[in-house]
Amino acid sequence: MNTANVQIGLNELLNRSNAHVQLSVPQLVEKVLIREEGSLTSTGAVSVSTGKYTGRSPKDKFIVSEASVKDKIDWGVVNQPIAEETFHHLYTKVLEHLREKEELFVFKGFAGADRNYRLPIQVVNEFAWHNLFAQQLFIRPTTQELANHEAQFTIVSAPTFKADPALDGTKSETFIIISFEKRIVLIGGTEYAGEMKKSIFSIMNYLLPEKDILSMHCSANVGEEGDVALFFGLSGTGKTTLSADSNRKLIGDDEHGWSDNGVFNIEGGCYAKCVNLSRKKEPQIFDAITFGSVLENVVLDENTRFADYNDTSLTENTRAAYRIDAIENIVLPSVAGHPNTIVFLTADAFGVLPPISKLTKEQAMYHFLSGYTSKLAGTERGVTSPQATFSTCFGSPFLPLHASRYADMLGQKIEKHGAKVFLVNTGWTGGEYGTGKRMNLAYTRAMVQAALSGELDRTETVKDDIFGLDIPLHVPGVPDDVLTPKKTWADSVAYKATALKLAAQFKENFKKFKTVPERIVKLGGPMM
Numbered sequence: 001m002n003t004a005n006v007q008i009g010l011n012e013l014l015n016r017s018n019a020h021v022q023l024s025v026p027q028l029v030e031k032v033l034i035r036e037e038g039s040l041t042s043t044g045a046v047s048v049s050t051g052k053y054t055g056r057s058p059k060d061k062f063i064v065s066e067a068s069v070k071d072k073i074d075w076g077v078v079n080q081p082i083a084e085e086t087f088h089h090l091y092t093k094v095l096e097h098l099r100e101k102e103e104l105f106v107f108k109g110f111a112g113a114d115r116n117y118r119l120p121i122q123v124v125n126e127f128a129w130h131n132l133f134a135q136q137l138f139i140r141p142t143t144q145e146l147a148n149h150e151a152q153f154t155i156v157s158a159p160t161f162k163a164d165p166a167l168d169g170t171k172s173e174t175f176i177i178i179s180f181e182k183r184i185v186l187i188g189g190t191e192y193a194g195e196m197k198k199s200i201f202s203i204m205n206y207l208l209p210e211k212d213i214l215s216m217h218c219s220a221n222v223g224e225e226g227d228v229a230l231f232f233g234l235s236g237t238g239k240t241t242l243s244a245d246s247n248r249k250l251i252g253d254d255e256h257g258w259s260d261n262g263v264f265n266i267e268g269g270c271y272a273k274c275v276n277l278s279r280k281k282e283p284q285i286f287d288a289i290t291f292g293s294v295l296e297n298v299v300l301d302e303n304t305r306f307a308d309y310n311d312t313s314l315t316e317n318t319r320a321a322y323r324i325d326a327i328e329n330i331v332l333p334s335v336a337g338h339p340n341t342i343v344f345l346t347a348d349a350f351g352v353l354p355p356i357s358k359l360t361k362e363q364a365m366y367h368f369l370s371g372y373t374s375k376l377a378g379t380e381r382g383v384t385s386p387q388a389t390f391s392t393c394f395g396s397p398f399l400p401l402h403a404s405r406y407a408d409m410l411g412q413k414i415e416k417h418g419a420k421v422f423l424v425n426t427g428w429t430g431g432e433y434g435t436g437k438r439m440n441l442a443y444t445r446a447m448v449q450a451a452l453s454g455e456l457d458r459t460e461t462v463k464d465d466i467f468g469l470d471i472p473l474h475v476p477g478v479p480d481d482v483l484t485p486k487k488t489w490a491d492s493v494a495y496k497a498t499a500l501k502l503a504a505q506f507k508e509n510f511k512k513f514k515t516v517p518e519r520i521v522k523l524g525g526p527m528m
């Protein structure tokens with residue numbers, strides 16, 4: 001199957017009278033309600049259920065093993081290969097499935113706020129609410145841009161098509177397949193809309209480094225003086241909370257590129273977790289969920305249609321998709337200069353990492369490759385105590401290339417632009433989970449503010465004797481003893497044993513990076 005045949009088959013599908021191209025938000029909302037795909041909330045948002053799949057299906061994600069990419073992809077558990085013949089077979093079946101549908105929905109837009117590097121995309125949906133989601137998350141074209149739009153990648157999403165593993169070469173009824181040569185993302189068997197968002201991010205993580213642009217799973221904001229900050233962190237570390245600062249303008253909350261021109265947002269919207277959401281805790285997110293927004297798996301009051309964000313009976317992974325311009329304090333277009341400050345966030349449930357520490361370039365690359373945080377007891381079946389978890393570059397599920405490619409680029413850009421890097425622990429202090437307590441958010445905000453303002457450049461530091469991290473001795477608004485973990489533990493012997501245990505896990509995890517320069521291993525990681 002060549003690319004021309006793929007395009008012909010797709011064009012035949014989209015030229016049918018039942019294919020609705022670029023419907024407005026009100027039109028899509030009407031379709032959602034008429035087709036009974038979802039319901040309207042008290043704020044005018046659309047509320048939907050994603051069925052049994054309430055999150056991503058990483059074991060069902062594949063990349064087509066094609067001649068032009070097979071020597072570049074970091075094949076393994078994350079990037080699983082699938083044969084071209086298998087993709088062709090499945091793609092044909094999905095198109096046949098969609099031809100039988102009464103309606104299809106098509107969105108044309110972009111990924112990448114920097115016009116020099118943006119990717120024109122097209123999203124073909126079986127569900128109207130999926131198309132509404134695409135309008136919220138991707139960058140919407142102007143009338144003139146739409147007239148000249150030529151998609152370079154197309155998402156074809158058919159959630160009601162269930163694969164047969166025995167016949168279709170998949171692992172389950174669900175599949176998310178990227179073909180870089182055919183420029184197609186094929187999704188089936190899952191109603192979880194986040195697969196579309198993350199598939200485009202995976203594609204950008206392949207394309208952007210080829211243009212010497214670092215693609216990053218991080219949030220970004222900019223201060224009044226034009227100083228730019230990046231926040232990397234896995235789920236639960238406070239990335240969204242800390243980047244949403246009333247004194248700084250948001251560039252984006254999840255996906256960015258760093259080019260020779262500076263930082264740009266890859267998306268046109270936000271996909272925020274909304275478990276336990278309240279206006280008091282997250283006013284920007286709470287107030288952004290208005291008409292046109294999409295709520296996934298959030299329970300509503302049957303009469304008032306108020307969202308109950310504390311109800312996790314469907315899933316803890318409740319989500320809200322909304323346009324970035326639904327937030328007042330933003331930068332538009334979503335571009336800014338080079339980062340002055342980079343913050344790596346971790347929620348260390350062992351309570352042994354400093355609440356803030358300054359990193360050298362080698363340490364920055366080490367902790368970027370490590371991507372450490374903790375899983376807590378009770379969050380997953382079988383997890384009875386805190387467990388270290390490592391996600392390369394804080395986004396391993398979305399990185400098609402070898403991790404060292406991204407880390408090398410980060411190191412080069414830090415050195416070239418003089419960015420300062422900090423490791424911030426938003427996790428536990430005074431003991432591990434169950435004994436200690438979660439770091440005071442006000443203290444964390446004060447530490448981040450001190451890092452962004454340059455206050456910590458002038459502060460005396462002490463080196464942690466286990467992790468080798470430089471710990472500031474004073475931060476305005478934070479008690480001095482809080483800054484040094486071992487001072488917060490009542491049992492110093494228990495502290496050292498726990499710290500050594502975590503240090504050993506760091507070292508064991510890092511063994512998989514066999515091509516990383518020795519200086520990164522020696523100078524970047526734990527000392528013991």
